[in-house]
Amino acid sequence: MTGLSAIELADVVKEYHSHGEVVQAVKGVTLGIGEGEFFSLLGPSGCGKTTTMRMIAGFEAPTKGVVKLYGQDVTDVPPNKRDVNMVFQSYALFPHMSVWDNVAFGLKQRKVAQAEIRRRVGEMLEIIGLTGREKRMPRALSGGQQQRVALARALVNQPRALLLDEPLGALDLKLRQAMQIELKRIQREVGITFVYVTHDQSEALTMSDRIAVMNDGVVEQLAGPREIYERPATAFVAGFIGTSNLLAGAATGGEMKVGGGRVLVPGHDGDVTVTVRPEKITIGTDEPAQGLSAVKGTVSEVVYLGTYNSYAVSLADGAEITVFQQNAHDATATAERGDSVWLSWQAQHSYVIGS
Amino acid sequence: MRRLTPYLLALPSWMWLAIFLVVPMVAMASVSLQTGNAIDGFAMTFSFSNYTEAIGRYSTQLARSLLYGALATVAMLVIGYPVAYFIAFKAGARKSMYLFLLLLPFFVSFVLRTISWNFLLADNGILFGTLKGWGLLPADFHVLATTVAVVGGLTYNFLPFMILPIYVALERVDPRVVEAAQDLYATRAAAFRRVVLPLSLPGVFAGVLMTFVPATADPINAAILGGTSNTMIGNIIQTAYLTNLDYPTASALSFTLMAVLLVGIFIYARALGTENVLEAAAR
Numbered sequence: 001m002t003g004l005s006a007i008e009l010a011d012v013v014k015e016y017h018s019h020g021e022v023v024q025a026v027k028g029v030t031l032g033i034g035e036g037e038f039f040s041l042l043g044p045s046g047c048g049k050t051t052t053m054r055m056i057a058g059f060e061a062p063t064k065g066v067v068k069l070y071g072q073d074v075t076d077v078p079p080n081k082r083d084v085n086m087v088f089q090s091y092a093l094f095p096h097m098s099v100w101d102n103v104a105f106g107l108k109q110r111k112v113a114q115a116e117i118r119r120r121v122g123e124m125l126e127i128i129g130l131t132g133r134e135k136r137m138p139r140a141l142s143g144g145q146q147q148r149v150a151l152a153r154a155l156v157n158q159p160r161a162l163l164l165d166e167p168l169g170a171l172d173l174k175l176r177q178a179m180q181i182e183l184k185r186i187q188r189e190v191g192i193t194f195v196y197v198t199h200d201q202s203e204a205l206t207m208s209d210r211i212a213v214m215n216d217g218v219v220e221q222l223a224g225p226r227e228i229y230e231r232p233a234t235a236f237v238a239g240f241i242g243t244s245n246l247l248a249g250a251a252t253g254g255e256m257k258v259g260g261g262r263v264l265v266p267g268h269d270g271d272v273t274v275t276v277r278p279e280k281i282t283i284g285t286d287e288p289a290q291g292l293s294a295v296k297g298t299v300s301e302v303v304y305l306g307t308y309n310s311y312a313v314s315l316a317d318g319a320e321i322t323v324f325q326q327n328a329h330d331a332t333a334t335a336e337r338g339d340s341v342w343l344s345w346q347a348q349h350s351y352v353i354g355s
Numbered sequence: 356m357r358r359l360t361p362y363l364l365a366l367p368s369w370m371w372l373a374i375f376l377v378v379p380m381v382a383m384a385s386v387s388l389q390t391g392n393a394i395d396g397f398a399m400t401f402s403f404s405n406y407t408e409a410i411g412r413y414s415t416q417l418a419r420s421l422l423y424g425a426l427a428t429v430a431m432l433v434i435g436y437p438v439a440y441f442i443a444f445k446a447g448a449r450k451s452m453y454l455f456l457l458l459l460p461f462f463v464s465f466v467l468r469t470i471s472w473n474f475l476l477a478d479n480g481i482l483f484g485t486l487k488g489w490g491l492l493p494a495d496f497h498v499l500a501t502t503v504a505v506v507g508g509l510t511y512n513f514l515p516f517m518i519l520p521i522y523v524a525l526e527r528v529d530p531r532v533v534e535a536a537q538d539l540y541a542t543r544a545a546a547f548r549r550v551v552l553p554l555s556l557p558g559v560f561a562g563v564l565m566t567f568v569p570a571t572a573d574p575i576n577a578a579i580l581g582g583t584s585n586t587m588i589g590n591i592i593q594t595a596y597l598t599n600l601d602y603p604t605a606s607a608l609s610f611t612l613m614a615v616l617l618v619g620i621f622i623y624a625r626a627l628g629t630e631n632v633l634e635a636a637a638r
Contacts, residue, residue, distance in 0.1 A: 057538060058538075059534055059537075059538075078537070079534070079537045079538050080537045080538070080539075080540045080541055080542055081540075085538055085539065086534075086535070086538045088531050088534070088535055089531075090531070092529060092531035092532045092534070092535040093532075093535075094532060094535070094536070094550060095532070095554070096550075096553050096554055105536070105539050105541075105549075106539035106540055109539055109540040109541045109545060110540050153535075153539065154538075154539075157539070157540075
């Protein structure tokens with residue numbers, strides 16, 4: 001990320017009136033997206049991520065706040081005068097136009113010279129691998145091909161930022177993974193800012209430079225993928241990104257008593273909430289050494305998942321902990337259902353939320 | 356057996372078409388080539404002169420019908436498209452209410468509606484009588500028994516048949532496609548011209564068919580609103596059948612009208628590009 005902010009939102013609020021009630025879809029979002037950055041807006045449906053993107057594109061006017069593109073206030077500028085292009089969910093290709101006319105649409109609207117249009121559209125079709133299919137109508141294309149036409153239709157205009165609204169949502173898993181890599185490659189090659197809206201946390205983690213995790217109209221955390229995964233700022237983020245175990249209690253002297261065991265929280269006192277990722281936890285029958293967090297419980301479920309086993313362990317106080325154990329050596333489970341086990345992890349892996 | 360099921364299910368409609376469309380058409384085609392009179396009976400003489408004579412005698416009314424039908428269709432398109440657009444895109448939750456209002460006139464009989472226009476447009480009726488009374492219109496102003504009255508009546512009576520198919524086509528236009536056009540630098544006007552309008556053409560095509568054909572053939576409006584100088588081909592056919600009992604002439608005129616309309620539709624479909632229309636419709 002360079003110093004220049006490509007997109008800036010300053011305290012943006014969006015309210016809707018629905019059946020006489022005011023609904024706040026976006027409740028004061030402030031963020032800056034750097035030039036050339038792959039930025040994701042991640043959250044469950046209804047969290048305001050799509051509305052936020054539509055305000056960047058210009059389809060929605062913010063109720064309050066300012067939208068800036070490259071330092072210029074565009075809050076009241078209509079979408080056709082903004083130098084950003086959007087890839088729509090389910091593509092929104094022009095059904096009455098051929099692949100070629102779809103891709104050429106933006107250039108024609110901007111009155112680019114004929115020869116230039118031919119050259120750029122031709123080049124773009126080559127990049128997305130649809131040369132020879134120029135005359136096809138959108139409905140004669142597969143989902144993956146339509147996806148690429150939608151991408152080409154936006155990118156051919158060489159916008160300063162590309163907005164993508166769940167662009168891979170309609171594709172099957174294999175194609176989606178291939179397109180994730182493809183998108184990342186294209187983004188590196190063209191070097192423009194990508195703003196990516198998704199509800200799929202693994203997609204966001206794989207592709208993004210930075211992620212804004214949204215919930216209920218606010219940004220819960222804005223950070224890089226590693227930071228968001230390892231150090232979730234809120235219980236919501238911890239729960240939404242991957243699987244995580246939440247343990248709450250009162251700590252004294254850097255130690256929290258939980259269900260017949262201890263959780264080490266060095267430097268913390270009073271009521272704390274701790275998250276521990278399932279893959280950081282070791283499961284065993286022997287009592288763990290001092291200096292580790294250790295809790296005792298009963299295995300309530302063992303699920304074999306190929307590369308790892310997933311255990312659900314019930315603690316004495318009723319809390320349930322998920323543990324992933326890699327199948328590194330042999331595939332037999334360490335513990336069976338009903339076994340009494342010890343769970344342990346290093347102090348550094350107890351992450352205190354909000355610290 | 357299972358493969359035959361769809362055909363068996365379609366059988367009643369085929370029978371219906373055969374009995375009520377094909378049989379009468381063949382009968383009428385046969386009558387159109389007969390000679391004779393209602394008292395002594397008609398005999399098949401393959402008299403194609405029925406056609407040449409009828410067309411020669413009533414070419415004015417035939418041409419007038421096509422003109423009135425075309426004028427009314429254009430008027431309906433100009434009035435109907437914006438209404439359909441409004442209901443499809445701007446009416447929001449009131450959509451069904453507007454559609455209901457559109458169909459409301461059908462609760463009153465066609466003839467009665469036309470008569471009420473006669474009432475409305477009468478030289479000294481509610482509207483013009485009052486305006487004349489206030490001195491806002493000259494005393495000899497009249498609309499009834501003019502082209503305007505007939506075309507106006509046709510426009511009024513068939514308007515819903517123009518609006519509904521256009522509405523259905525517009526309703527199917529994905530709003531995101533329109534947004535995509537605006538996102539790709541199209542102004543609102545350009546997005547309409549390049550995206551919304553082409554995608555609504557199947558509806559326009561259907562609307563024009565559903566209004567031009569019945570408007571051209573309609574005898575009611577001319578009879579009630581047209582006076583004596585605006586006779587349309589529908590009136591001629593009606594009189595020939597019901598008053599003069601000249602079945603051959605009536606049949607010949609009916610077939611002529613049908614042929615002219617079919618040719619007109621064919622030319623129209625060509626001009627609009629049927630392929631584009633069908634392609635957009637097949638979406």
